[in-house]
Amino acid sequence: MLTYVIRRLLMAIPTLIFISLIIFLLLDLAPGDPTSQLPLTIPDEVRQQIRESLGLGQPVHIRYWKWLTQMVYYEPAYYLSQATGWFDPPEVARMLSWQTRAPVMDIILERLPQTLRVVGLAYVVGVLIALPIGIISAYRQYSVFDQAGTFVSMIGYSIPPFFSGVLMIVIFSVGMPRDSFWWFPSVYDTTLKVVDWETFWKQVRQMVLPVMVLALQTTAQISRFMRASMLDNLGQDYVRTARAKGLTESVVVMKHVLRNSMIPVVTVIALGVPAIFGGAIITEQIFKVNGIGQFLIISIQASDVPSVQTLTFIFAVLIVLFNLIADVLYGILDPRIRYD
Amino acid sequence: MFDAPATSRKLVEIRDLKMHFPIYKGVFRTRAGAVKAVDGVSFDIYEGETLGLVGESGCGKSTCGRAILRLYDITEGSILMDGVEIGPTPQARLRGMRPKMQMVFQDPQASLNPRMTVQAIIQEPLDEHTTLSAAEKREKVLELMDAVGLNRRFAGRYPHAFSGGQRQRIGIARALALNPRFIVCDEPIAALDVSIQAQVVNLLEDLQRDFGLTYLFISHDLSMVRHIATRVAVMYLGKVVELAGREPLYAEPLHPYTQALLSAVPEADPAMHDDARRIILRGDVPSPANPPQGCNFCTRCPRVMEICRQIDPEYRELRPGRFVACHLYNDDPTTAGATAAPSEATEPQQGE
Numbered sequence: 137m138l139t140y141v142i143r144r145l146l147m148a149i150p151t152l153i154f155i156s157l158i159i160f161l162l163l164d165l166a167p168g169d170p171t172s173q174l175p176l177t178i179p180d181e182v183r184q185q186i187r188e189s190l191g192l193g194q195p196v197h198i199r200y201w202k203w204l205t206q207m208v209y210y211e212p213a214y215y216l217s218q219a220t221g222w223f224d225p226p227e228v229a230r231m232l233s234w235q236t237r238a239p240v241m242d243i244i245l246e247r248l249p250q251t252l253r254v255v256g257l258a259y260v261v262g263v264l265i266a267l268p269i270g271i272i273s274a275y276r277q278y279s280v281f282d283q284a285g286t287f288v289s290m291i292g293y294s295i296p297p298f299f300s301g302v303l304m305i306v307i308f309s310v311g312m313p314r315d316s317f318w319w320f321p322s323v324y325d326t327t328l329k330v331v332d333w334e335t336f337w338k339q340v341r342q343m344v345l346p347v348m349v350l351a352l353q354t355t356a357q358i359s360r361f362m363r364a365s366m367l368d369n370l371g372q373d374y375v376r377t378a379r380a381k382g383l384t385e386s387v388v389v390m391k392h393v394l395r396n397s398m399i400p401v402v403t404v405i406a407l408g409v410p411a412i413f414g415g416a417i418i419t420e421q422i423f424k425v426n427g428i429g430q431f432l433i434i435s436i437q438a439s440d441v442p443s444v445q446t447l448t449f450i451f452a453v454l455i456v457l458f459n460l461i462a463d464v465l466y467g468i469l470d471p472r473i474r475y476d
Numbered sequence: 477m478f479d480a481p482a483t484s485r486k487l488v489e490i491r492d493l494k495m496h497f498p499i500y501k502g503v504f505r506t507r508a509g510a511v512k513a514v515d516g517v518s519f520d521i522y523e524g525e526t527l528g529l530v531g532e533s534g535c536g537k538s539t540c541g542r543a544i545l546r547l548y549d550i551t552e553g554s555i556l557m558d559g560v561e562i563g564p565t566p567q568a569r570l571r572g573m574r575p576k577m578q579m580v581f582q583d584p585q586a587s588l589n590p591r592m593t594v595q596a597i598i599q600e601p602l603d604e605h606t607t608l609s610a611a612e613k614r615e616k617v618l619e620l621m622d623a624v625g626l627n628r629r630f631a632g633r634y635p636h637a638f639s640g641g642q643r644q645r646i647g648i649a650r651a652l653a654l655n656p657r658f659i660v661c662d663e664p665i666a667a668l669d670v671s672i673q674a675q676v677v678n679l680l681e682d683l684q685r686d687f688g689l690t691y692l693f694i695s696h697d698l699s700m701v702r703h704i705a706t707r708v709a710v711m712y713l714g715k716v717v718e719l720a721g722r723e724p725l726y727a728e729p730l731h732p733y734t735q736a737l738l739s740a741v742p743e744a745d746p747a748m749h750d751d752a753r754r755i756i757l758r759g760d761v762p763s764p765a766n767p768p769q770g771c772n773f774c775t776r777c778p779r780v781m782e783i784c785r786q787i788d789p790e791y792r793e794l795r796p797g798r799f800v801a802c803h804l805y806n807d808d809p810t811t812a813g814a815t816a817a818p819s820e821a822t823e824p825q826q827g828e
Contacts, residue, residue, distance in 0.1 A: 278505075373586035376547060377650070380581075381601040382574025385567075392589050471634040472590055 140475035141464060148456045153204075155452045159445055160200045168439035170234045190234060206231045207446060211241050231446065235438040240446045243431060250326055251415040251427030258347040259412050262354025263405055269355065270362020270401075274370060275389060285359060292356025301349045301422040308345060320344045324425040346423040350416055354408070361404050365397040372396075399469045406462040410454035486556075487658055487690050488521040488544065493553035493563075495536075495543040499765060511765045513539040515714035516553075518791065519799070521658070526684065526691040528705030528722070530698060530737070534761060536714040537694045538582065541660040544692065545577050546570050558657065575605050575654035580680075582663040584643035588635040594621070594646055595631040601653045620649040623686075624679060641672035645679070652683065660692045665700060673697075677704055698741050702726055707797075710734045713772040714764055716791060719799040730800045732779050771803065779804060 170190055171183040191199060210226045217225040230239035273282040309322035321342045330336045369375065370393055378392045415429025428447065435443035467473045494516055501508035513536045521527045531537050543550050546562055554563045557577060562570060581587035588597055598617045602608055608616065618628050624645040635643055644664060651659055661680065665673040677700060683689060695701050701708055702722060709719040710733065718731040729735045736755040757776045762768050768775050774784040783803050791801035 373581055373583055374589040376542075377579075377581060377587045377647075378589070378600075380545065380547060380574065380579045381604065381650070382571045382654075383600065383604050384571065387604070395591055396589065470591070472636045 137464070137467065137475055140467075141460070144460050144463070148460070151456060152449075152453060155456075156204055156207075156449055157200065159448045159452070160203060161196070163441050163445055163448075164196055164199075170439050170441070173235075173438055203231070203442070203445060207449060215241070231442050233435070233440050233443045235435065235440040235443070240443050243443070244428065244447065244450070247427050247431050248413070250324075250425050251420070251429065252412065254324070254343055254346050254420070254423075254425050254427065255350060255412045255416050255429075257343065258350030258416075259354055259408065261347055262351035263358055265351065266355040266358035267362055267401075270359040271366055271389075271394065273359065273363045274366030274397075277367065282363075285363070288352075289356040289360050292352045293360075295352075297349050297353065297416070297419045298422065300352060301346075301419055304345045304349055305422070322423065324423045326426045346416075346419050346425060349419050349422075357408075358401065358405065361401050362397065365400050366393060369393045369396045399466065402465050402469060403462045406458055406465055409461075410451060410458050413454050414451050484525075485523045486520045487523040487558055488692075489554075489556035490520070490544060491518045491554040491556075493517045493540070493543060493555065494551040495539050495548055496551040509765055510551075511763075512714050512767060513764055514543055515764075515767070516791075517711075517714075517716050519709055519716060519719055521690060521692060522706075523657075523690055524684075524688060525706040526693050526704055528701035528708040529692060529694045529711060530696060530701050530708060531711035532696060532737075532761065534764070535711045536764065537696075537711055538662050540711065541579070541662045541692055541694050545579055545660055547579070572605075575601070576656055577658045577660075578651035578654070578656040579660045579662060580644070580647050580651050580664045583667050584640055584647050585635075585667070587647060588643060588650075590635060593632050593634055594626070594638075597635070597646060598650050598653055601650070605654055616653070617649075620652055623652065623683065624649045639672075640668050641675060644668060644672075644676050648676075648679065648683070652687065655687070656689070658690045658692070660694065662694045663696070664693075665697065666695070673700065680704065698738065710737065713761060713767055715772055715801065716799070717773065717801050721797055724798060730794065730798070730805060731773075731802050732777050732804070733773050736778070771801075 210228045273285040305322040308320045312319040378388045415427045417429035420427045420429040495514040496510035602613045718734045739755045771784040789801045789803045
């Protein structure tokens with residue numbers, strides 16, 4: 137297993153270098169200009185100077201090399217030196233966002249907690265709701281519960297968050313009376329600091345709506361997977377064997393069926409984790425969560441190429457990493473699979 | 477019957493067993509009929525014997541075996557297991573009786589949980605039904621592995637690491653774990669190649685001798701049934717058409733279906749092979765959802781008569797121990813008395 141992981145990690149290096157090249161070239165080819173947001177009164181020569189000061193005057197391969205080394209070497213080295221103090225920070229300028237002139241990595245690290253809190257919690261909630269729904273739906277196939285679960289999943293799949301999010305706001309922020317328990321804020325206050333029970337409660341309440349909107353989608357997906365996987369296994373011969381052994385129904389379902397059914401579901405759950413770090417572009421916009429997704433969209437709007445490149449590359453790293461984790465989990469859960 | 481020898485005590489008595497699977501159709505999933513997989517089957521299984529159950533694919537053999545063990549909720553009928561009626565018993569109450577009746581399944585690949593080691597598979601019934609200590613259970617598992625000819629060192633392995641024959645041995649050890657008295661062998665050799673088939677059948681025979689087991693041996697392999705069975709029941713489209721001791725059945729099959737079935741057994745001797753008189757059945761087996769009126773076999777029977785298309789022949793005891801359901805034998809005056817006699821009032825014919 138260890139040699140397999142090491143081999144996969146080594147193989148990930150050329151993959152990621154290739155991905156970084158594609159990302160860089162695509163964004164380089166994309167239309168848009170970092171000075172387009174500036175007032176029209178600025179003359180063209182000044183704009184040209186601004187572009188050159190941002191490093192755009194250099195040939196593409198030089199810029200690519202600088203960006204790559206900055207991202208995979210200098211930035212991590214900077215944080216390592218900050219955190220441990222073992223060595224001096226590298227004497228290279230930080231990679232700056234073109235829109236804010238602040239280091240890109242700092243902005244990302246600032247925003248990551250918001251995203252992880254809201255999107256991550258939504259994922260956990262979604263999975264926790266989805267698993268029992270999937271199990272019961274499969275065990276009582278075509279029952280009223282199953283039909284209702286299918287209906288909710290269909291809604292979760294088919295209604296995009298820009299609709300369900302606004303709908304939630306209309307119902308719970310606008311429609312509800314302000315003093316009702318069922319009133320929830322539509323704006324996520326990033327500046328809120330949890331210091332006591334009151335602020336904690338406030339934090340919980342402001343997370344409710346975005347988490348609900350995102351969890352609906354996760355629930356829809358995972359519960360369908362769980363149901364399909366359970367149905368697949370419920371019909372297997374070894375389940376009949378387990379019943380013939382005279383085991384109780386709960387042992388048959390929880391031990392035999394569920395444990396086998398979890399194999400593909402765990403993989404799907406693991407593969408969904410990078411999306412948490414990616415944030416939820418639309419949902420974060422709707423509820424004003426200053427997370428990664430929102431950062432990505434404003435960076436795109438401002439032609440902030442370094443930020444977009446860095447974010448996209450981080451997603452790529454996470455996706456490659458969690459693919460590996462999913463494969464390793466698969467190997468651990470399924471004794472038929474051996475990585476040697 | 478009371479003075480019958482102890483060895484031929486009835487262990488399982490099945491009366492008019494029916495297993496119908498509903499068919500749902502249309503927009504509202506209304507019930508449109510039923511697949512009559514087992515449609516009124518009655519026979520007894522005597523202690524210590526092997527009852528062979530033969531018939532072509534889809535005739536309801538496996539369903540019958542599973543229904544007897546109540547792995548299904550049966551539609552109708554009575555199953556007396558060692559004197560206890562288990563036909564209508566709810567599944568939860570059956571659990572306590574499962575140790576006495578076990579099953580060896582057809583597909584040794586699919587019937588073992590791929591995520592459990594051999595040790596865990598064989599031990600699980602012990603966890604559920606006994607109060608042995610962990611060490612005792614472990615020892616018992618190893619003994620069972622010895623009994624079925626598996627190397628003790630393999631206890632920690634998973635089923636996928638074994639060959640088909642070895643997996644079937646695991647399945648047999650699993651079935652034996654709770655010292656059952658009655659085992660349904662549901663085509664235990666169908667998924668194995670011929671050299672392994674013989675090993676497994678010999679193993680089953682050895683275990684029967686050592687543990688005093690009673691088998692219901694379901695198979696479509698007529699020569700294998702001839703080898704292992706004491707008596708043989710022939711099924712066609714959800715019904716038993718003939719039941720007799722092994723020798724009389726193979727020597728003188730009465731029912732036209734049995735005759736056709738036995739004539740299809742390949743003859744090894746080339747000279748005999750050339751003048752083998754095969755009875756070739758025409759047409760397909762009717763759908764068990766929509767069986768023909770009258771005798772189920774009337775659509776393909778080479779000796780079909782007018783009455784066969786109207787009245788379903790009664791399954792009755794033609795001679796002691798010799799049951800058949802066919803109109804050909806119904807007008808025979810010598811058997812008129814046997815027709816009227818209730819079938820349980822007879823000695824079992826052991827056939828040898």
